[in-house]
Amino acid sequence: MSLPLKHKKTDTSFWDKRRGVIHTKNGGLVIGEAVYSHGYDMMEDLVGQASYFQVMVLNVTGRLPERRLADWLEALFICLSYPDARIWCNQIGSLSGTLRATPVAAISSGILASDSRMYGPGVAQRGMEFIIQARLAQQEGITPEKIIDNYPRRHSEQPPRIPGYFRPVALGDERIAPMECLANHLGFKIGDHLALAYEIEKLMREIYHERMNLLGYCTAFLADQNFHACDIYRLLSIWVSSGINACYAEAADQPPESFFPLQCEDIDYQGKPRRPVPARN
Amino acid sequence: MVVQKQKVVKRDEAFAHQTKTKIWQEIPSEQNPYLTEQCRCHGYDILELAQKRSFMDVLFLLFQGELPNPEQAELLEMLFIALINPGPRHPACRASMNAAVSRTNTAHLLPIGLSVLSGTHLGAQEVTTSMRFLAENLGHDPVVMAQEALASEYPDEGGLHPIPGFGNRFGGIDLQPLKIATILMGHAGAGAGLAWGSKLAETLELHQMGWLTTGLAAATFTDLGFSPWAGGGLFQLMNAPGILAHGLELADKPINDMPFLDKDHYVIAPEAQKN
Numbered sequence: 001m002s003l004p005l006k007h008k009k010t011d012t013s014f015w016d017k018r019r020g021v022i023h024t025k026n027g028g029l030v031i032g033e034a035v036y037s038h039g040y041d042m043m044e045d046l047v048g049q050a051s052y053f054q055v056m057v058l059n060v061t062g063r064l065p066e067r068r069l070a071d072w073l074e075a076l077f078i079c080l081s082y083p084d085a086r087i088w089c090n091q092i093g094s095l096s097g098t099l100r101a102t103p104v105a106a107i108s109s110g111i112l113a114s115d116s117r118m119y120g121p122g123v124a125q126r127g128m129e130f131i132i133q134a135r136l137a138q139q140e141g142i143t144p145e146k147i148i149d150n151y152p153r154r155h156s157e158q159p160p161r162i163p164g165y166f167r168p169v170a171l172g173d174e175r176i177a178p179m180e181c182l183a184n185h186l187g188f189k190i191g192d193h194l195a196l197a198y199e200i201e202k203l204m205r206e207i208y209h210e211r212m213n214l215l216g217y218c219t220a221f222l223a224d225q226n227f228h229a230c231d232i233y234r235l236l237s238i239w240v241s242s243g244i245n246a247c248y249a250e251a252a253d254q255p256p257e258s259f260f261p262l263q264c265e266d267i268d269y270q271g272k273p274r275r276p277v278p279a280r281n
Numbered sequence: 282m283v284v285q286k287q288k289v290v291k292r293d294e295a296f297a298h299q300t301k302t303k304i305w306q307e308i309p310s311e312q313n314p315y316l317t318e319q320c321r322c323h324g325y326d327i328l329e330l331a332q333k334r335s336f337m338d339v340l341f342l343l344f345q346g347e348l349p350n351p352e353q354a355e356l357l358e359m360l361f362i363a364l365i366n367p368g369p370r371h372p373a374c375r376a377s378m379n380a381a382v383s384r385t386n387t388a389h390l391l392p393i394g395l396s397v398l399s400g401t402h403l404g405a406q407e408v409t410t411s412m413r414f415l416a417e418n419l420g421h422d423p424v425v426m427a428q429e430a431l432a433s434e435y436p437d438e439g440g441l442h443p444i445p446g447f448g449n450r451f452g453g454i455d456l457q458p459l460k461i462a463t464i465l466m467g468h469a470g471a472g473a474g475l476a477w478g479s480k481l482a483e484t485l486e487l488h489q490m491g492w493l494t495t496g497l498a499a500a501t502f503t504d505l506g507f508s509p510w511a512g513g514g515l516f517q518l519m520n521a522p523g524i525l526a527h528g529l530e531l532a533d534k535p536i537n538d539m540p541f542l543d544k545d546h547y548v549i550a551p552e553a554q555k556n
Contacts (some may be wrong), residue, residue: 015451021548022546022548025550027554039555102388169292170290170291172287264307264317272303281351
């Protein structure tokens with residue numbers, strides 16, 4: 001486009017068309033008639049007939065997935081529902097509970113914490129982008145070895161930290177086998193992205209002793225189901241909510257400020273020693 | 282379903298036994314080790330700071346480890362005042378107001394608005410990106426940078442930010458940050474960041490673009506020595522009073538004090554409805 005030049009009255013027609021009105025392709029409530037979502041009457045077509053996860057995918061992507069995909073996705077959510085207060089986002093639930101924040105504040109805060117560069121939905125888009133790009137590269141004849149070699153890394157002597165092929169704290173992932181088993185049970189075949197993910201994992205194991213984690217598995221699986229990277233970030237945005245809720249509930253049911261209390265000496269102060277405050281000039 | 286368990290081992294990774302900080306020291310009470318006898322911020326007793334120094338001084342100290350000189354404190358305070366309120370049309374304020382009028386717990390109004398203000402477009406993430414951009418490009422000619430940025434392809438519609446923190450709003454130059462920048466530029470605490478940003482904004486003026494609040498904050502924080510990550514958060518902090526005030530103004534009001542669009546103003550595309 002040509003950029004606007006000075007001394008011309010600003011053309012605001014783009015915004016004027018949107019002023020005071022909402023145009024939507026999603027749907028919404030028409031009082032006395034129906035509530036629509038992407039071509040479906042929610043009360044007639046979805047309530048009691050579709051699962052919550054089917055409707056979630058519909059709302060996010062505009063397409064109603066088959067039930068088995070929604071069931072697989074629901075199982076994926078269980079995989080990030082550990083009721084373990086050591087997990088970073090879950091501990092925020094516990095800390096909220098101990099200070100009697102509301103459950104909604106607690107879970108919202110914990111979900112925000114999971115918007116991380118290391119784990120959870122925050123890294124999901126990058127994981128998805130990696131496997132989609134890797135598959136495109138493979139189609140252009142680039143080998144999985146080269147795909148790994150080409151991945152940017154901070155320090156050349158360290159293994160590449162490819163999202164989906166490195167898990168903090170643990171090596172290996174107990175969640176992949178049950179998800180593979182479920183996928184098989186539901187009749188899903190291994191697609192091109194997942195096949196490549198397994199090849200990459202094999203090399204990562206041989207060269208760097210790293211394993212694919214749940215993110216690597218699920219992003220490849222979902223890429224085979226034709227999801228886009230941005231869909232995945234959106235679909236997984238509340239991925240960790242259940243584990244946070246568990247940790248919140250336990251802490252909220254205990255006396256206030258009793259969750260994992262710290263004495264002053266439990267913090268290792270490494271800053272400047274005591275000094276007098278200079279007066280303001 | 283029979284699941285073959287995968288072998289999972291704990292990484293051989295040493296975690297700290299204690300959380301470390303260089304910011305804050307809490308001297309325990311002799312009677313109760315959980316209670317604090319004295320708090321020190323980078324070595325200064327917080328109560329002594331409360332009596333001798335301004336809020337801006339201590340804010341600066343908290344993030345930078347040393348008290349500011351008077352010019353730095355004044356520049357920071359001017360920016361904090363100038364950007365105290367994004368205004369009732371700003372999405373962050375509107376989020377707080379929407380929540381308030383729908384009887385949301387008032388304790389959530391501020392975090393709701395601040396979350397909206399966290400984004401890459403006019404939000405905290407744009408401040409951080411803009412500060413990184415400034416750090417990388419202060420040595421380059423802003424006129425050339427502007428020309429290079431303007432040579433790129435842009436979407437046909439919507440706000441354009443060819444350089445993080447700089448661009449247009451609603452097709453034109455955002456006048457408030459421009460006016461604030463002019464004032465800040467005349468202050469003794471202003472440095473290379475604001476000067477570079479002003480030159481860039483002048484070059485962009487021909488294309489109806491210039492300073493955005495995010496770029497202005499980024500340039501000022503750069504001159505004051507804050508890190509890019511601190512800049513993003515401080516931008517949220519300085520906008521917080523306005524977001525909260527606008528929310529609270531509607532907290533006790535009936536829900537019809539704000540628009541709820543009728544069907545003529547909420548237009549559902551035919552394909553979204555059931556045929």
